[in-house]
Amino acid sequence: MLTVAAPVANAIDAFSRLPGIGPKTAARLAFYLLRAPEEDVLALSEAIRDLKERTLFCQQCFNIAEADPCAICASQERDRSIICVVEEPLDVLAIERTREFKGLYHVLHGAISPMDGVGPEQIKVAELLARLNVEPVAEVLLATNPNLEGEATAMYVARLIGPLGIRVTRLAHGLPIGGDLEYADEVTLTRALSGRQVMQ
Amino acid sequence: MLTVAAPVANAIDAFSRLPGIGPKTAARLAFYLLRAPEEDVLALSEAIRDLKERTLFCQQCFNIAEADPCAICASQERDRSIICVVEEPLDVLAIERTREFKGLYHVLHGAISPMDGVGPEQIKVAELLARLNVEPVAEVLLATNPNLEGEATAMYVARLIGPLGIRVTRLAHGLPIGGDLEYADEVTLTRALSGRQVMQ
Numbered sequence: 001m002l003t004v005a006a007p008v009a010n011a012i013d014a015f016s017r018l019p020g021i022g023p024k025t026a027a028r029l030a031f032y033l034l035r036a037p038e039e040d041v042l043a044l045s046e047a048i049r050d051l052k053e054r055t056l057f058c059q060q061c062f063n064i065a066e067a068d069p070c071a072i073c074a075s076q077e078r079d080r081s082i083i084c085v086v087e088e089p090l091d092v093l094a095i096e097r098t099r100e101f102k103g104l105y106h107v108l109h110g111a112i113s114p115m116d117g118v119g120p121e122q123i124k125v126a127e128l129l130a131r132l133n134v135e136p137v138a139e140v141l142l143a144t145n146p147n148l149e150g151e152a153t154a155m156y157v158a159r160l161i162g163p164l165g166i167r168v169t170r171l172a173h174g175l176p177i178g179g180d181l182e183y184a185d186e187v188t189l190t191r192a193l194s195g196r197q198v199m200q
Numbered sequence: 201m202l203t204v205a206a207p208v209a210n211a212i213d214a215f216s217r218l219p220g221i222g223p224k225t226a227a228r229l230a231f232y233l234l235r236a237p238e239e240d241v242l243a244l245s246e247a248i249r250d251l252k253e254r255t256l257f258c259q260q261c262f263n264i265a266e267a268d269p270c271a272i273c274a275s276q277e278r279d280r281s282i283i284c285v286v287e288e289p290l291d292v293l294a295i296e297r298t299r300e301f302k303g304l305y306h307v308l309h310g311a312i313s314p315m316d317g318v319g320p321e322q323i324k325v326a327e328l329l330a331r332l333n334v335e336p337v338a339e340v341l342l343a344t345n346p347n348l349e350g351e352a353t354a355m356y357v358a359r360l361i362g363p364l365g366i367r368v369t370r371l372a373h374g375l376p377i378g379g380d381l382e383y384a385d386e387v388t389l390t391r392a393l394s395g396r397q398v399m400q
Contacts, residue, residue, distance in 0.1 A: 007253075014243055
């Protein structure tokens with residue numbers, strides 16, 4: 001890459017460190033920005049810097065926020081009797097997009113994975129139990145990922161919460177909407193069968 | 201997106217303005233950066249800013265460069281008798297990667313496209329002719345894209361250069377290496393047939 005100007009090479013290099021962006025996409029992005037209006041480029045640069053400099057973790061739900069407590073934890077309009085437990089801040093965004101859930105969240109920042117050396121003490125499980133002791137929670141909805149680590153984490157947390165007399169629920173498993181039965185994997189199909197519901 | 205911290209929403213928004221990056225990928229990138237080491241995030245932010253603040257166009261070949269003339273135009277090791285004409289700076293990068301071409305470049309910054317209102321005067325054609333008048337060029341290799349606009353541009357430039365007594369060549373068309381004859385389109389296959397070469 002000797003023949004590329006250093007700032008261009010640096011940008012390509014920095015872009016290609018991002019997940020899912022290979023060297024060709026990185027080059028395309030860099031050359032796109034070279035032709036983009038200066039204010040757009042500076043806006044992107046500043047938005048990235050502000051991600052680190054203007055965010056913190058809410059010390060209640062551990063979601064990423066601008067203030068502590070975060071907007072959701074501080075809101076008077078949320079149902080404080082239900083806490084949705086997710087693995088990552090991105091999952092909060094996904095659930096918020098549905099506009100179906102009106103409760104509070106708790107971000108674990110990971111899932112239990114002995115293979116990767118992640119135990120319960122590496123994620124925010126103790127912090128969840130501490131909340132349940134002081135907050136008036138009636139239900140904990142476990143929304144960890146539907147994979148091995150997510151299921152293990154959900155089961156572990158469910159077992160801890162059980163004795164507290166709080167209702168513990170899990171997101172439903174089954175066929176994705178818009179999906180094709182023919183292409184569904186066996187595990188999903190098994191879950192869809194065992195979780196079948198009476199039609200009204 | 202009311203429930204996302206403003207710096208995160210800004211970053212998602214800025215990322216999703218990039219070509220080929222939809223809102224979901226933009227969110228994934230933003231949340232990845234939230235967890236990435238601070239120096240990596242600042243390096244990306246600065247690399248993007250430097251794209252605008254530390255680059256210029258070489259006034260000889262119109263490639264993107266740190267200095268004018270650029271490293272290629274200033275190099276004593278390049279063959280100054282051949283100029284490769286490309287549409288975009290990214291194309292220079294693609295050709296340099298082959299390590300096969302040792303001559304100079306000329307970046308047109310576009311292709312003739314009457315449909316988009318781009319005529320010869322909107323791209324760096326006059327600048328190319330000016331170079332041919334003063335530089336000791338023996339061959340002009342037209343490496344515009346193998347599509348309608350690229351072909352039209354190559355033909356237009358070839359007709360202008362013809363009377364100057366300079367050899368005008370075009371990148372070969374044919375089957376891509378690793379490709380499958382069965383999936384080749386008719387135009388490519390026609391070109392591969394008409395351009396067939398004697399095997400040694």
